[in-house]
Amino acid sequence: MSIELESGSTEHTGWRAFRARLAGRPTLNLAYRIGVAVVGIAVLVIGIVAIPYPGPGWAIVFAGLGILATEFAWARRALGWLRDKYRLGMAWYSARGPAMRVFAAVATCALVIATLWVLGTFVLVGGWIGVESQWLHSPLTW
Numbered sequence: 584m585s586i587e588l589e590s591g592s593t594e595h596t597g598w599r600a601f602r603a604r605l606a607g608r609p610t611l612n613l614a615y616r617i618g619v620a621v622v623g624i625a626v627l628v629i630g631i632v633a634i635p636y637p638g639p640g641w642a643i644v645f646a647g648l649g650i651l652a653t654e655f656a657w658a659r660r661a662l663g664w665l666r667d668k669y670r671l672g673m674a675w676y677s678a679r680g681p682a683m684r685v686f687a688a689v690a691t692c693a694l695v696i697a698t699l700w701v702l703g704t705f706v707l708v709g710g711w712i713g714v715e716s717q718w719l720h721s722p723l724t725w
Contacts, residue, residue, distance in 0.1 A: 623647050623648070635691065648662040
């Protein structure tokens with residue numbers, strides 16, 4: 584938010600004032616931008632990993648891009664582009680009817696189960712309840 588002064592100039596308040604103060608100190612501004620980049624990329628990566636799983640995967644992706652967009656023009660453009668593509672994809676998905684929804688639900692469940700198996704979760708839980716079976720073991724050797 585900005586306040587227009589009698590002299591015709593504007594005085595920044597709140598977040599813009601904070602950013603204006605940082606911009607005046609190049610080293611601090613660079614450190615801040617690097618911090619935003621690290622946090623934004625971390626949130627973005629977590630979101631991308633979470634997309635196929637039940638839960639807020641896409642919301643996390645948009646949050647990561649939103650964090651990056653506060654400092655980087657490329658992230659603002661990417662966020663707008665991705666938002667448009669997401670809307671188009673969801674419109675396409677919704678128009679396919681119940682058969683597509685059932686297929687997508689089954690595919691998502693299969694992906695989650697396969698991931699849990701590969702990560703060794705079934706052996707871990709089986710050990711808690713006293714079930715030992717070879718098929719519970721992950722194909723990866725830990």
